[in-house]
Structures are given as structure tokens and as C-alpha cells.
Amino acid sequence: MEHAIKAERGQWYKRxxxxxxxxxxxxxxxxxCIEIQYYSGxxxxxxxxxxxxxxxxxxxPPDNWSGAFGTDNRVEYEVQADSLESALNLVDSNRLD
Structure with a gap:
């Protein structure tokens, strides 16, 4: 191949x-050797x-490049807590292990 593309760590490519x-x-x-990780993981x-x-x-990089790696830790809350204790319980019940 005449115009081979040089591998760069952190760079995204499309096969x-x-x-x-x-x-x-x-x-x-x-x-x-070069180690690559596809978007699928x-x-x-x-x-x-x-x-x-x-x-x-x-x-x-894809808009949601972290999606394949499971690093999206956002949690959406629809329930409103009416006290500090209920807010802490809500956070504890939604904490990721």
C-alpha cells in the first residue's frame, strides 16, 4: 500500500x-503489534x-464512544426526595456496584 496510515494510540479509525x-x-x-478496540468492545x-x-x-471519535466500554455512569432521577434521609436512601438504592 503506497499511503499506509500510521497507527497512533488514542486515534479512531474506520476499517x-x-x-x-x-x-x-x-x-x-x-x-x-498494535492493539485495537472496536466500538462494540x-x-x-x-x-x-x-x-x-x-x-x-x-x-x-464517535459521539458516544464510552457506550461500548460501560463507562456512562449517568443516572436520571424522576423521584423528588422530601428529606435528607430519603435523598440519601434514593442515592444508595441507585448506586452502581
């Missing part, structure tokens, strides 16, 4: 053959020679 977005999460120069290790053969396009 044109699979039509899937992924992020480069690690590059091991000694082992000559699947992790794959690709050797540098295989990377050069991929049809890639750099892309901006």
Missing part, C-alpha cells in the same frame, strides 16, 4: 472492509505487517 470503527489502545514497538491484536494491508480511514 473500510468491515465498516467498523475502532480505537488504537496500545502499540508495542518491540513486539511489532471487542479487542484485537494486529501485527504491523497486517496493519499496513488494512484499508483504513482516520475518523473522529
Amino acid at each position: 473500510l472492509d468491515l465498516n467498523e470503527a475502532f480505537e488504537v489502545v496500545a502499540i508495542d514497538r518491540d513486539e511489532e 471487542e479487542v484485537e491484536e494486529i501485527d504491523e505487517a497486517s496493519w499496513q494491508l488494512l484499508e483504513l480511514s482516520p475518523i473522529a
Whole structure:
């Protein structure tokens, strides 16, 4: 491939053959491999020679890139607490483990 795209940790790319977005999460120069994580959460290790053969396009991170990693800790509350104790109980009952 004439214009191979260089792998950069933290950069998002789109695999044109699979039509899937992924992020480069690690590059091991000694082992000559690149670890990627698809938006779906699947992790794959690709050797540098295989990377050069991929049809890639750099892309901006997806709007909700954290969705696949389960890091969205937002909790919406519809119930109004009428005292400090009931507010604390409400928070405790919705706390993520």
C-alpha cells in the first residue's frame, strides 16, 4: 500500500472492509503489534505487517464512544426526595456496584 496510515494510540479509525470503527489502545514497538478496540468492545491484536494491508480511514471519535466500554455512569432521577434521609436512601438504592 503506497499511503499506509500510521497507527497512533488514542486515534479512531474506520476499517473500510468491515465498516467498523475502532480505537488504537496500545502499540508495542518491540513486539511489532498494535492493539485495537472496536466500538462494540471487542479487542484485537494486529501485527504491523497486517496493519499496513488494512484499508483504513482516520475518523473522529464517535459521539458516544464510552457506550461500548460501560463507562456512562449517568443516572436520571424522576423521584423528588422530601428529606435528607430519603435523598440519601434514593442515592444508595441507585448506586452502581
